[in-house]
Amino acid sequence: MARSAAKIPSAVEVDLVLRTDALTRLQSTGQYALELEAVSRHFGALVALADINLTVKAGERRAVLGSNGAGKTTLFNAITGDFPPTTGRVRLFGEDVTDLPVHERIRRGLRRTYQISLLFDGLSVVDNVYLACRGASRGRLSLRRPKPDDAMTHVAETLLDAVHLGAVRDSLVAELSHGQQRQLEIALALAGAPRFILFDEPAAGLSPTERSELIEILQSLPPHIGFIIIEHDMDVALRVAESVTMMHNGRIFKEGNPKEIESDPDVQELYLGGGHA
């Protein structure tokens, strides 16, 4: 089956449907999508993140590399508030969100995917994405059924086509293959006019075909959407990211553009020594 890269709904389209004010915010806010200031996270005696200072410009695409246990996922959890930082500040588009709950950060345009898929197993694929679209807009508590020609359902379906899940829209999540569940993870993060997305190892366990489809999706994201991608596969990371952050033992170890990082002797030592091909 020949697949054409379906279009991801543009921010303006989505914004009109969702009636979010993400775009107006985008124009009115500063240069940085994300600023972390001396962020650390402890789990008991374990220091999973130590004194992280990190800035990502609006629209920038960044790869985070590092061996298992380096603290990459913990970094994402600190940014989203899943596990808030023990100390330090997190700013999103210039606004200090350190004390905001997860859903408030999401409503400001932040999204994430999970390393291990977290989906709504009892619901259909299209309902999963519909809820994700609705989550960033109004009417979340509506007791009415969405109409069949509901604009938001339409956006959800466009998004499903974009991640090649249109054919299984009515299947239950529990019935999907691993690869399809990973695609759905991504669709949930793309829903509802995101401005900045955290992708946690989206390519893990994908077949080579699925992997290149993923790269295609990431490359076709509208330019105002920035992201951080955690990825073990250097090839994937370097094809979608313009800058790289290396993490090791809960600290930032190196930052730079892909070329610098790839040829850096310390990185090579760590990476090849760390058992990653």
Next chain:
Amino acid sequence: MANISLIAGKGVLPNIHPAAAITVLFLLFYPAFASDFFVFQIGAYSLVLGTIALSLVMLAGYGGMVSLSQLTVAGLAGYLMAILGHNSVGVMGLGWPWWLTALTAIFAASVFSALIGAISVRTEGIYTIMITLAIAVAFFYFVRQNYVIFNGFTGYAGVVPPTLFGIYWRDPTPFYYLSLAVAAFFFFMVVYGARSTFGLSLQAIRDNPRRMRAIGYDVTLHRIFAYFLSGLIAGTAGVLMVWFNGRISPGSVGVDVVIDILVIAVVGGMRHPIGPFVGALAFVLLENFAIDLIDRERFNTVIGTAFLLVVLFSPDGLLGLWARIRERLRLRKHPQSDGSGVH
């Protein structure tokens, strides 16, 4: 747990199953051929208990929150009917018109339910059960010890529905139809609401609350709202309950009755809003006829054994048992089919 039957199917009315049509006709014409005892003590009472259990199924089946306070919420509505309206005890009884009393009682019960939600929604699983049970027990002791408002151990009697349109609504047939109307209304609301935006979000929270937060939902708010809605159902059923009994006392909101509601919901099945009504009918039939076979003292043993058997052999209650029997029969008829496509 995948709730296929909750979410499959596009609408309520299209392509009515013959069994559903027969059930509806049976329910509508039931008083025409049943005795007063069967209309009132069996029919109406099953519908009232079923509606209280439905409020639990809404919370537990769709939202994953097993609350043992549903009967307590219904009980508060019942007490308020006696306190704000009329009773024959000579305590309280403010004499409000019946409709204002009923509306206030139902609304207050919903708010009470939302408060219970606010206290318990940050807990999960067994802890939710413990907290809501503790609230139910606290309410029981409170009304038993409070004489000023709740008239303590005695409680209230003489709480009856009004005479309206020349009909005394506590007569068996009118009360049966009143209960049927209320039960049917909430049944269809739950069926419809399951596919509403809020209904979907509730099921998604049951499946994965962490992910719901990560797509922008205030999970706590949604859960509290679910408690409020379930309070509407339980509160309305509570008004019917006090009208049915004519009286309410601490015994009406005791722990044994609290557990009965859970038993009804579990035995009936939590996967579909018809489950609590099936469970309630089974419960009421057992309650009325098991004592012909055995000692009244042993009734709880019978209920407990029935509960154990159903839970052991069918985690989805009587509904699940029925679905499995039907599946067996279908497979025997068409042995080549693969058993999928159960609706």
